[in-house]
Amino acid sequence: MARAVSTRRKTVFTILAWLVGLAIFFPILWTILTSFKTEAEAVASPPSLFRFDWTLENYAEVNQRSDYFRHFLNSVIISFGSTILGLLIAIPAAWSMAFVPGKRTKDVLMWMLSTKMLPPVGVLIPIYLIFRDTGLLDSRTGLVIVLTLINLPIIVWMLYTYFKEIPGEILEAARMDGASLRDEILYVLTPMAVPGIASTLLLNVILAWNEAFWTLNLTAAKAAPLTAFIASYSSPEGLFYAKLSAASTMAIAPILILGWFSQKQLVRGLTFGAVK
Amino acid sequence: MATEHSKTAARFMISPAVLLLLGWMIVPLAMTIYFSFLSYNLLSPGTEKFIGFLNYEFFLTDPAFIEAMINTFLLVGGVLLITVIGGIAVALLVDQPIWGQGIVRILIIAPFFIMPTVSALVWKNMFMNPVNGLFAHAAKLIGLPPFDFLSQAPLMSIILIVSWQWLPFSALILITALQSLDQEQLEAAEMDGAGAVSRFVYIVLPHLARAITVVILIQTIFLLSVFAEILVTTNGGPGNASTNITYLVYAQSLLQFDVGGGSAGGIVAVILANIVAIFLMRMIGKNLET
Amino acid sequence: MGSISLKQVTKNFGVTEVIPPLDLEIENGEFVVFVGPSGCGKSTLLRLIAGLEDVTSGVVAIDGNDATRLPPAKRGLAMVFQSYALYPHMSVRKNIAFPLKMAGLDAAERDRRVNAAASVLNLTDYLDRRPGQLSGGQRQRVAIGRAIVREPGAFLFDEPLSNLDAALRVNMRLEISELHQNLKTTMIYVTHDQVEAMTMADKIVVLNAGRIEQVGSPMELYRNPRNLFVAGFIGSPKMNFITGAEAESRGAATVGVRPEHFSLSDGGGAWTGNVGVAEHLGSDTFVHVHVDGIGTLTVRTEGDNNLRYGDAVSLTPNADRIYRFDGEGRAVS
Numbered sequence: 001m002a003r004a005v006s007t008r009r010k011t012v013f014t015i016l017a018w019l020v021g022l023a024i025f026f027p028i029l030w031t032i033l034t035s036f037k038t039e040a041e042a043v044a045s046p047p048s049l050f051r052f053d054w055t056l057e058n059y060a061e062v063n064q065r066s067d068y069f070r071h072f073l074n075s076v077i078i079s080f081g082s083t084i085l086g087l088l089i090a091i092p093a094a095w096s097m098a099f100v101p102g103k104r105t106k107d108v109l110m111w112m113l114s115t116k117m118l119p120p121v122g123v124l125i126p127i128y129l130i131f132r133d134t135g136l137l138d139s140r141t142g143l144v145i146v147l148t149l150i151n152l153p154i155i156v157w158m159l160y161t162y163f164k165e166i167p168g169e170i171l172e173a174a175r176m177d178g179a180s181l182r183d184e185i186l187y188v189l190t191p192m193a194v195p196g197i198a199s200t201l202l203l204n205v206i207l208a209w210n211e212a213f214w215t216l217n218l219t220a221a222k223a224a225p226l227t228a229f230i231a232s233y234s235s236p237e238g239l240f241y242a243k244l245s246a247a248s249t250m251a252i253a254p255i256l257i258l259g260w261f262s263q264k265q266l267v268r269g270l271t272f273g274a275v276k
Numbered sequence: 277m278a279t280e281h282s283k284t285a286a287r288f289m290i291s292p293a294v295l296l297l298l299g300w301m302i303v304p305l306a307m308t309i310y311f312s313f314l315s316y317n318l319l320s321p322g323t324e325k326f327i328g329f330l331n332y333e334f335f336l337t338d339p340a341f342i343e344a345m346i347n348t349f350l351l352v353g354g355v356l357l358i359t360v361i362g363g364i365a366v367a368l369l370v371d372q373p374i375w376g377q378g379i380v381r382i383l384i385i386a387p388f389f390i391m392p393t394v395s396a397l398v399w400k401n402m403f404m405n406p407v408n409g410l411f412a413h414a415a416k417l418i419g420l421p422p423f424d425f426l427s428q429a430p431l432m433s434i435i436l437i438v439s440w441q442w443l444p445f446s447a448l449i450l451i452t453a454l455q456s457l458d459q460e461q462l463e464a465a466e467m468d469g470a471g472a473v474s475r476f477v478y479i480v481l482p483h484l485a486r487a488i489t490v491v492i493l494i495q496t497i498f499l500l501s502v503f504a505e506i507l508v509t510t511n512g513g514p515g516n517a518s519t520n521i522t523y524l525v526y527a528q529s530l531l532q533f534d535v536g537g538g539s540a541g542g543i544v545a546v547i548l549a550n551i552v553a554i555f556l557m558r559m560i561g562k563n564l565e566t
Numbered sequence: 567m568g569s570i571s572l573k574q575v576t577k578n579f580g581v582t583e584v585i586p587p588l589d590l591e592i593e594n595g596e597f598v599v600f601v602g603p604s605g606c607g608k609s610t611l612l613r614l615i616a617g618l619e620d621v622t623s624g625v626v627a628i629d630g631n632d633a634t635r636l637p638p639a640k641r642g643l644a645m646v647f648q649s650y651a652l653y654p655h656m657s658v659r660k661n662i663a664f665p666l667k668m669a670g671l672d673a674a675e676r677d678r679r680v681n682a683a684a685s686v687l688n689l690t691d692y693l694d695r696r697p698g699q700l701s702g703g704q705r706q707r708v709a710i711g712r713a714i715v716r717e718p719g720a721f722l723f724d725e726p727l728s729n730l731d732a733a734l735r736v737n738m739r740l741e742i743s744e745l746h747q748n749l750k751t752t753m754i755y756v757t758h759d760q761v762e763a764m765t766m767a768d769k770i771v772v773l774n775a776g777r778i779e780q781v782g783s784p785m786e787l788y789r790n791p792r793n794l795f796v797a798g799f800i801g802s803p804k805m806n807f808i809t810g811a812e813a814e815s816r817g818a819a820t821v822g823v824r825p826e827h828f829s830l831s832d833g834g835g836a837w838t839g840n841v842g843v844a845e846h847l848g849s850d851t852f853v854h855v856h857v858d859g860i861g862t863l864t865v866r867t868e869g870d871n872n873l874r875y876g877d878a879v880s881l882t883p884n885a886d887r888i889y890r891f892d893g894e895g896r897a898v899s
Contacts, residue, residue: 005373014374020366021383024443028386030410031398043408089296092289100286103580108294115297117497117553118305121525122546125539126307128530149300156293172618173651177712178639178668181285187664191655210391212504217530231393231508241401241408248394259389260382267452270445271490281637 028252035059035245042241058246067221068229068247075225075251077140078215079208082147083201086155089148091197094159095185099168109160116153120213131218138220146218147208155204158269162196163189199265202258209255226251305546312539319533331540340516340524341541347431348520348548352499354435355442356492362439363446363491364484368476370447371454381451388444392504399437400426400509430510430518437505442498446491453487454480496552500545521545567629568719568752569594570615575624577610577776584610585776587624592720592754592769594629597746600756601763602773602799608756609724611773615754616722617641628719639668644713645722648729650705652697652712658684659693662711669716683711686748703734710745720752727762739765760800764788772796794895797822803852805889806863812837818890818898825852825866827887835880837863844873855879 022029034042036054062068097105127146128137136142166189174188190197215227230251233244259266312331316324335341370380387395403409404425412422425433457480465475501522506512512519512527519527525545529538570592577585585607592598600608613619615626617638626634633641644665653661659680666676684690687707697705706726713721723742727735743766746753757763763770764784772779772787772795780792784800791797797805805822813821829835830853839857851871855863865881873879890898 010373010375013369013372014376017369017372017374017380018376020369021380024440025383025386027395027398027403027440028390030402031394034402047410047413089292093293096286096290100282102283102286108290112293112297114553115301117549118301119501119522119542119545119549120503121501121522121529122308122542122549123304124526124542125311125529125535126304129307129535130304149296152293152297167649167651169647169649169651170653172638173645173647173712174653174664175618175638176616176643176645177665177716179664180639181282183668188653192653206389210389212392213501216393216504216507217526227391227393227504230391230397231504233397244397244401248398252390252394255389255391256386260385263381263385263448266388266445267449271449271487271494 028256031245032249033245034242035249037242037245039240039242042245058242059250062243062246062250068250071224071226071229072250074140074223075209075227078143078147078223078225079205081140081144082151082208083155083204085144085148086152086204087159087197087201090152090155090159090200093156094163095189097156097160098163098166099171109157112153112156116150120150124217127214128217137218138223140223143215143218143223143225146214147211150211150214151204151207154207154269155200158200158203158265159193159196161268162193162200165196166192199262200269202262203265203269206255206259206262308539308542308546310539311535312543314536316535317533318535324536327536331536332544335537335540335544340519343516344519344521344524347516347518348500348522350431351435351438351502351520352496354432355439355499356495358435358439359442359446359495360488360491362443363450364488366443366447367450367454368480370451381448384447385444387441388448390441392441393508395441396437396505396508399433399440404433426510427514430514434502434505434509434518437509438499438502442495446495449487449491450484453484457483493552493555497549500549500552521548567594569629570720570752570754571625571627571630572611572615573625573627575614575626576622577607577614577619578622583776585614588776588778590771590778590781592752594752595750597743597753597755597766597768598771599763599767599769600754600771600773601758601760602779604758605775606773607776608758608773610776612645612722612724612754612756616643616645618645642719643722644716644718644720645724646706646709646713646726648725650697650709650726650729652705652708654697657694657696658689658700658708658711661697661708662715665712665716679715680711683714686714687711702730703738706730706738707741710742714749718751720754723753723755725757726755727757727759742766761802764800770800772799790897791889792897794820794822794891797889797891797897803864803866808860808863810859812860813890816888816890819893820891820895822889822891823863823883824887825864827884828863828865828867828881829884830865830867831880831882832878833880835882837882838878838880839863841873841875841877841879844871844875846871853879855881857881 033049035058036056037052038055038057041048041052097109131137131139131142136145170192171184171188174184179187209225210227212227212231215225216231219225219228230244230248233240233247313326313328314324315327315330366384370377370384374380390398401409403411406412406422406424409422409425411425415422423429461479462475465479470478500520502520503522503526506518506520506523507526510518512523516524521541522545525538525541528534528541532538572588572590574587574589575585576583576587588611600611602608610619614621617633617636621634624634625632628641628643653664656664662680662683663676666679671679680693681690684693687710689704689707689711692700692704692708697708700708709726726742727738730738739762742753742755746766755762755766767784769781770784770787771781774795780787780796782790787796787800791800794807798807801824803825805824808821808823809819813819837857837860839855839860842854842856842862844854845852847869849869851867851869851873853865853867853871853873855865857863863881867873892898
């Protein structure tokens with residue numbers, strides 16, 4: 001609306017919106033703040049918001065435990081590995097569905113999406129047993145395979161929507177200009193699709209990083225990513241709030257930052273086009 | 277666009293994805309179905325035998341199953357209620373002209389990107405803990421005894437935690453849908469004499485209807501499989517008070533090592549999810565026409 | 567070098583027959599226009615010639631060689647798309663050079679040809695810009711440039727002017743015609759605009775629902791339309807059609823008279839009626855006259871005319887410009 005909004009109205013709503021936003025964000029804020037407190041401070045009553053002795057000792061201690069870094073590395077390898085593998089499989093598939101659609105293309109796409117709706121418990125046992133018998137249990141490779149498969153539908157879907165936005169005529173022009181299929185994909189399609197591929201990569205790395213079913217059930221000490229590592233803090237002994245906060249902050253920080261940039265991709269990727 | 281030449285290439289290029297997903301769907305699922313007809317326990321391997329539908333009978337008549345079903349519906353329903361109503365409210369609020377809209381959006385989106393185990397632990401320890409949690413501190417401040425959330429209201433607590441995580445998703449979807457609402461429609465309604473409430477009920481809400489349906493359906497699919505939050509906070513307890521179907525099957529399969537029973541449970545969960553998925557597919561299918 | 571021949575070519579999409587068996591000969595160096603209403607199959611026909619769609623049956627021959635199974639890249643044709651289809655991530659220079667790169671020419675040769683094409687099309691100042699930074703007309707020229715450098719046997723144009731505003735369209739029409747005079751290469755041009763067809767073509771192919779209604783030079787089609795469809799399609803404003811008693815008394819089921827073939831008088835003409843709308847263009851006036859028992863007739867007269875709504879007027883068609891059509895819509899002499 002081009003009408004001027006009264007400043008008073010704007011102020012009221014601004015205050016309200018900020019209150020709601022801060023309330024929702026508060027648990028995260030609290031965690032970050034607690035990570036800078038001493039353990040004693042962390043459980044002090046009454047708790048203080050900003051006025052305490054800030055310290056980095058928790059971060060130092062968590063980092064010193066060499067297994068934190070290992071779990072962090074596991075998260076990185078598993079989430080990037082599965083997403084990149086997914087992209088390699090999905091790009092050709094999305095190309096064919098977007099540019100050479102057949103009668104069944106829509107059905108195939110829908111079917112692919114439907115595989116994402118399979119409840120993981122339905123296949124937990126066989127996967128567990130297969131992994132156990134092939135030595136893939138508690139291995140990064142095994143996890144990469146599983147996460148690739150569960151995210152593949154979303155990767156294909158997102159690439160499909162991005163490819164569809166590329167005018168088919170441009171690829172036809174390339175063909176008329178003498179480009180082979182390989183030339184077409186290399187020189188014309190990929191450069192134009194780079195933003196779309198980047199967005200897909202972003203969202204799926206986030207989804208894989210946060211995945212908390214297979215990463216919890218298929219890993220133990222060796223291949224556990226951060227999701228499982230943090231879960232091991234759930235037993236009641238060792239109520240080290242400050243250290244938990246430090247470990248949590250480090251675990252969530254990269255994804256939080258990436259996530260803030262991927263809001264549009266989130267809508268596109270997870271509502272399957274039903275909302276624009 | 278489609279010539280013989282490119283059609284063959286297309287078929288070739290789509291096959292890895294299709295074959296992999298086909299394998300992913302069929303092989304493990306077939307195995308689960310197979311196991312569900314056996315009495316098979318990992319603690320006593322080699323003693324498997326075919327017992328027909330007995331596993332299903334045991335699973336479905338187990339009182340734990342009924343409780344898990346109820347908990348599942350309560351969990352999904354509760355979270356949906358909070359996130360849809362909350363999402364609409366937040367979306368309407370953020371859509372108003374305010375200063376710093378970008379930052380408010382960032383604050384609201386954040387919980388969705390926190391891994392479930394971190395969320396659950398933060399809530400469990402730093403908020404809901406009856407001794408050291410912030411809620412306990414707040415209670416003491418007003419003179420009330422602290423409430424042990426996770427023991428006394430385990431399912432409610434989990435609903436709270438999961439809602440916190442999913443509210444951003446719902447809000448984001450609804451904000452996006454709101455922003456696609458043609459301002460001119462609202463202006464026309466105003467000229468026709470509609471007040472703010474009428475405009476909301478007759479124009480905004482119907483426009484959002486599609487987005488709300490999508491939010492409900494997509495969230496339901498994911499909410500049926502809530503797992504990490506339960507594992508890390510209550511382990512399904514006390515008793516089965518916060519066990520949902522997913523956790524029940526997990527417990528039977530990997531804690532009790534009852535492969536047969538767990539498989540039957542897994543199939544039941546699949547059937548449940550399929551019913552929801554059918555509705556979701558119809559909705560998406562309509563959209564793919566555009 | 568650029569002769570194209572279609573023999574019994576058909577095209578089905580699924581079970582729908584979009585183009586029934588069709589024959590067409592295009593001579594080297596001709597400017598041929600495919601014209602017809604939306605959905606008549608003209609773009610499809612162009613794409614069949616280009617190789618972007620496969621024919622369902624029939625033969626497409628280029629310079630006497632069977633090209634039916636050849637992919638587009640190997641047919642030696644160049645196409646200018648309706649949306650220009652420029653590569654958005656490449657500069658103008660790279661856009662024009664792309665086909666040469668695909669053909670394996672070395673950088674020096676590529677540069678030479680690109681510069682030559684750019685100077686012919688007045689694009690030299692824009693070579694390092696991206697398509698997004700160009701106007702519609704400039705983009706069109708880049709698209710043409712990309713086609714020219716390939717030195718193809720024939721140019722294929724798919725409604726290239728529809729995305730331009732009216733003034734620009736007139737200019738580009740002239741430029742394309744001049745290009746044809748200079749290069750003397752075969753050009754096949756698809757449009758729904760019969761003005762473009764009339765002004766640019768050596769030969770017009772009028773299409774309707776996948777069928778060729780008539781092939782001929784612009785003036786042939788204007789003077790001797792073979793049927794109702796062609797008569798009503800060529801010429802603007804449309805030819806007036808009269809049915810009923812007035813037609814039968816002249817020995818036909820339908821009689822057609824072009825707006826420019828009437829003489830106006832105050833009375834004593836063949837038909838008398840009242841003026842409805844009079845459109846004054848300055849150079850001409852188009853008067854729409856309501857005649858009882860016949861309907862509305864459109865008449866062209868000189869620009870200085872003062873006829874207004876409600877005036878009575880009398881019309882007489884030129885006797886040798888009355889077209890007669892039988893019950894099936896075919897022209898009879």
